[in-house]
Amino acid sequence: MRLHRLAVTAFGPFGATQEVDFDALSTGGLFLLHGPTGAGKTSVLDAVCYALYGAVPGARQSPGASLRSDHAPAGLPTEVCLELTVGGRRLEVTRSPAQPRPKKRGDGFTLEKAQSRLRVHDPEHGWQALSKSHQEIGEELTQLIGMSRDQFCQVVLLPQGDFARFLRADAEARGKLLGRLFDTRRFAAVEERLAELRRAAEAQVRAGDEKILALTQRIAQAAGPAAAGAPAPDARPGEPGLAGAALQWAAVARSTAGEHRAIADRFLAGAQERQGAARRALDEERERARLQQRYEETRARAAALEQLRPERDRCRERLERARRAERVAPALELREEAERAHRTAGDALGRARKQLPPDLVDASAEQLTEQERRLRQELGGLESAQRAERRSAQIKGERDRLERESRADEATVRDAEAWLSGWDALRTGLRDRIATAQEAATRAEQLAGRLGPARRRLDAARRRDALVVEAEAALHTLAEARERALDAQESWLGLRERRLRDIAAELAAGLVDGAPCTVCGSAEHPAPATAGDGHVDRATEEAALTAHRRAEEARTRAEQALGVLRERHAAARREACDAVAGEEEGRRGDEDPGPGVGELHDLVERLAEEHAEAHRLAAGTHAAREALDAAEREHLERLRLRQEAERRTAARLSLREALDAEQAGLERELAGVRGESGAGSVAAYANRLTDRVALLAAAADAVRAEQEAARRRKEADDRLSDAAFRAGFDTPQAAAAALLDAAAHRGLQHRIDAWQAEAAAVADRRAEQDAREAAEAAPAQPAAAQRAYEEADRRLREAASSLAAAQERCAELSRLSRQAADEVRRLGPVRREHEQVARLAGLAAGTSADNERKMRLEAYVLAARLEQVAAAATARLRRMSSGRYTLVHSDARTGGRRAGLGLHVVDAWTGSERDTATLSGGETFFVSLALALGLADVVTEEAGGVRLDTLFIDEGFGSLDDQTLDEVLDVLDSLRERDRSVGIVSHVADLRRRIPVRLEVVKDRHGSSVRHRL
CATH class of the missing domain: 1.10.287 (Helix Hairpins)
Structure with a gap:
């Protein structure tokens, strides 16, 4: 990772925009970042960290702290822009924190949200935007750099004060720093996971023991009196022998319950025999009482039938007359239907004759049909004239359409010519x-x-x-x-x-x-000089x-x-x-x-x-080009519309001439037909003829229907009279009066059938021999037999309930005993797993006796990393100390504490090994510097070998003598062998002479500024 350029605006002490050219500062390999206290040297490093991670290191990012400069004007936004190369890509990241800005309308301020932008440089296309998302930019940069913010601040910025404290710190403090840098949270997570597994296994074992105890208590409840002689085991979860004692006690309870079940079984057998005898005696008494009651009921039913005999005879006679009248019913229905049809036909004929002309009101059906035929012939002769009249109307519509189209085309031509003229x-x-x-x-x-x-x-x-x-x-x-x-x-x-x-x-x-003089050497001093007025000492x-x-x-x-x-x-x-x-x-x-x-x-x-x-x-270039293109398209469209309108106009002229000639011929044909009919149009005359034809046809049909209905009525009267005589009735009216509807007929038949069924049932019951014998015997006593049976049944239920309870108790004890045995078998592997997990958790946590140095797993991993850091730091420490000091890792226990993170320095002059806390101030500085550089190498390798081409080293050079300072600078200068550039942040004035390339931070009451000294 190499830094190229940093631009800060209204950030920290910088009130205006300041740019730092790292490419120019890196030409010499070493460059000095200096300036008076409070000028903003550390703010330069804060800006680099903020650009990469969106936050500044340490307490400077505390809640309530603002990154905005108090020297900046209100309208100048705070912004940090960093250009760097990382992962083979040249990137530019720009960040702005949340900050107040003046409102665009009105007075006051509004809070501007934090913003981030990431760009990548393409050699062919220049800068290309990648993202504006805080989360995406953070993930992209963290993945490319390979380090978290804490690692970056510790490895790239190299704060010497932290490493000086690291040398003097105890194992716990060193563990916290190394844990942040090497991200050993996964090993701490392993420790916590093993501890959780141990607790979970312990909880499972305890839960299993509690379940066994709960089953023991349930067995005691299920055993009831069977467990009175052997009390349940009294033990707590986790105690040895609990499972065996529970299983043994459960076996004793099952044996006692089995003996109680055998006794209840024998008692139930005797109760069943007594209940069976009482049941048979009860059945015999109930049957005798039933037969006696049946015999008395039969006698009562026979007397009731004899009293209803006259009414039964009347119902049979009426049902017989109704059956004879039913043979006349079809003729009656036919007569009524013929009468209704005759009335309907007469009404239709009256309505039809009212619509006929006076000369045809009394005409016969043949006369009406002849008149209808004549009108139909006349209507057929008008079909040709109707077609001519319809075509004439179509031609008129076409001529109107042509006129509308002609006017529209003329308007189109006028508009096109007016537009084309300009x-x-x-x-x-x-x-x-x-x-x-x-x-x-x-x-x-x-x-x-x-x-x-x-x-x-x-x-x-x-x-x-x-x-x-x-x-x-x-x-x-x-x-x-x-x-x-x-x-x-x-x-x-x-x-x-x-x-x-x-x-x-x-x-x-x-x-x-007596003492010799320092000038002449004489031991005698006869006249020593005395000081005069105004003596200067x-x-x-x-x-x-x-x-x-x-x-x-x-x-x-x-x-x-x-x-x-x-x-x-x-x-x-x-x-x-x-x-x-x-x-x-x-x-x-x-x-x-x-x-x-x-x-x-x-x-x-x-x-x-x-x-x-x-x-x-x-x-307006683009708008003008679009306007010209639109005008040219409209010009072509106007020319096309004008040509099409002219072509349609020529076609309409020939079509109009043909329509005029056809219209003239049709008018000559229609003139004669209209004159003969006297109607305004052929269609109206044809409609009038059609209506008259339909009226004549309907009237003829009504006359024929009325004649047919009269004939059918006469035939129905003859058939009705003949049917009544054959059925034995004097008149058709007498036959109609004897008819019964379906409901009445069914009612009479049901009453007769019920009387016949009752008579047959009474006869059957009078023939029963057992009922006659029961009536001759003594009266039955079923109540006494019922009481004897209920007492025997109660004793049987009690015996059955006792046996069922004994059987259920035995089944429940067997089920609970099987559950207890299954739980004991299931708990065996869980208990063994708990012992293994507890041993591993104690070993990882450093509490086990097998862990001699009481070293936790995370401390063990950090000790290995610290050993790597000590080895990498020794390579530079020997050069800084002229081969005198060597850093070594120590895992010895001190003061009863856990071992693992000790750090000692070996003095080659004395051959002794001592704690780093005994180093002097200057020694502490260059030892911590070597440790920081070594830690940077190890963390870089840990982060995936990301190349770090730019490093910063904070204060501490003032504690070195000239020779040690030269050796330290030689070591830093050797970093250029890998094309690195190292920035030293220091107040030491001698470094300005030794390091020609400098970046000076100057403070002023209006804000700090930076100056490049190249």
């Missing part, structure tokens, strides 16, 4: 419009090419004028600094000269009797020297600041003097400050107006 002017105007739009497009491109440089010149001119003021202030500051530096130098030299004059008194102050001179050096440093800084401002002013002046067009700028000398801001502002405004106008005109 075609040449319309086409010329549209072509001129297209040409004007094309010229405007070319002009807009030219103006766009001039507008961008003009705006940059305007911005440069504004910066130039602002830098002039800043340069004047810096020049004044430099003059004051020079004066203060000269004054401080003069003061220091004066004090130094005064101290040298009185140096003898200063030396004499340190003389001790060493402390005063050193204070003056310090003030002199500070003044010099201030002067140097002022000169550097002035030089920077002059360079920026010169660059702004050169940019403002760049010519964009010959008519706007002439030749200017090197010392010419260039055009003014007002002049450039007017030029930009003029170019912007011209570009906007040209762009507006160019935007």
Whole structure:
């Protein structure tokens, strides 16, 4: 992964847009990121992390924290844009956090949602958009980089403070950091899964034991009195021997219940014999009582039949007359039907004669038929005239249609000729419009090419004028600094000269009797010098020297600041003097400050107006082309419509002449027919004849129907009289009066049949011998026999209930015993599995006696990773420490704690191995740096071998001496062998001399900015 370019706008301390060119900074392999405290060095790294992962590292992403710069104007949105190459693809990711923006309408602010954009660079087609989804972009970048945000912040940004704490931390703290970097959650999940399996197996064993105890309790309930002699086992779930005791006790309960069932079986057999005898005695008494009651009922029914004999005879006589009258019923029905038909025919004939003309009211059927035939012949002669009349009406409709079509075609021709008369002017105007739009497009491109440089010149001119003021202030500051530096130098030299004059008194102050003099070596001091007025001691001179050096440093800084401002002013002046067009700028000398801001502002405004106008005109190119195409299509359509209308007009002329000739012939044919009939039209005359024909036919049919109905009525009267005489009736009316309807006939027949059936039943019952014998015996007593039977039956039910309860108890005990045995067999594998899982879970959790070092599974995996990290870090640590130190992993237990994540340093000078917490400050720095680089290599390999071409190393170089600093820089410089670039974030001033390529972050009251020192 290599970073190319970073652009931040209104982000953190940066109030405006700042760009960082990582490609330029990476040319030397090492580059320095420096600046005063609070300027925003770390914010540069935060912007890289935010662009890749949508969040900044650590506590800077805490709730309530805002990424927006307080220095940014309200209308400038916060945005981070990072261009990088990863996975062989050049990408550009742009992110904007959720932030307030001014409302487009009205006052106040509205919250703008967070936005993300991802683009990929195609060598042939340039930048292509990939996605605007936060989730899709996050998944794509995480998959390409191969690291999470925590891994990226620990591996690419290399925060040295975290690794210094890592060296001094205990095993638990190291485990948390390594767990985040190497993502050992799956091994922790294995530990948790084994613990869950252990708990689940333990719960299954306990549940099985509880189920066995529950079955034991159910066996005790089912056994009832059988379990009184042997109490149930008293045990708790999980205790050994529970299963065997439960099965043994269940066997005793089943044996006792079997003995109780055999006793109940014998008692039931005796009760069944007694109940059978009582049942037979009850049946005999009930049968005798039934026969006695049957005999008395037979006598009562015979007496009732004798009383109904006269009524039965009357019903038989009436039913006989009705049967004789039924032979006359068909003739009666035929007479009534003939009478109804005669009345209907007479009514129809009366209605038909009312519609006939007066001369035909009394005509016979033959006369009416003759008149109908004559009218039908006359109607047949009118068919040809009707066809001629219908054709004449069709011709009139066709002539009207031709007239409407002629008027429509004339209107079409007039419209087409009117439109075609202006075609040449319309086409010329549209072509001129297209040409004007094309010229405007070319002009807009030219103006766009001039507008961008003009705006940059305007911005440069504004910066130039602002830098002039800043340069004047810096020049004044430099003059004051020079004066203060000269004054401080003069003061220091004066004090130094005064101290040298009185140096003898200063030396004499340190003389001790008997001790040799540091100047002459004599042990005697006869006349030591004394200090005069205004004596200057060493402390005063050193204070003056310090003030002199500070003044010099201030002067140097002022000169550097002035030089920077002059360079920026010169660059702004050169940019403002760049010519964009010959008519706007002439030749200017090197010392010419260039055009003014007002002049450039007017030029930009003029170019912007011209570009906007040209762009507006160019935007109409497509519309003008479409208008020309539409006009040409309409021109062809108008020509086609005019030609078709002219062709239809010529065809109509010949068709109209043919229709006129045919109409004249038809009118001559119809004139004669209309004159003869006297009607307005042949169709009306034919309709009138058709109605008269139908009327005559209906009248003739009515006359014949009435005659036929009279004949049939006379025949029905003759047949009715003959049928009544043969059936034995004096008149047809007497036969009709004897008829019965179906319901009455069925009622009489049912009464006679019931009397006959009752007489037969009584005769049969009088012949029964057993009933006569029962009537002669003593009265039956079924109630006493019923009571004896009920008592025997009650005793039988009690015996059966006792046996059923004993059998059910034995069956239930057998079923529960089988369930208990099945549960004991099922629980055996579960108990063995629980023992295996508990052993594995204890081994993985480090609580088992088999785990001698009490090391958890996750700690074991992290120990292997830490061993790899220590080996990778040692390769660089030896170079940084001139071969003195080596990092090794230790799995020894300390202080009774679990082993696995110890880290020691081996000192080659002493041969001893000690904890990394005993390292000094400088040693801790370069050891932690080596550890960070080693960890970066291991995590990179763990992440799939993703190449990391850009690394950042945070503070810590100030604790190194010059020699160690050189060795550390040599190690960092060796990273270039793999085409890496390393950015060092530091305040150490000596690094500015050692690392020429620098990125300086400058803070200002209006927001920080970045400067490239290449």
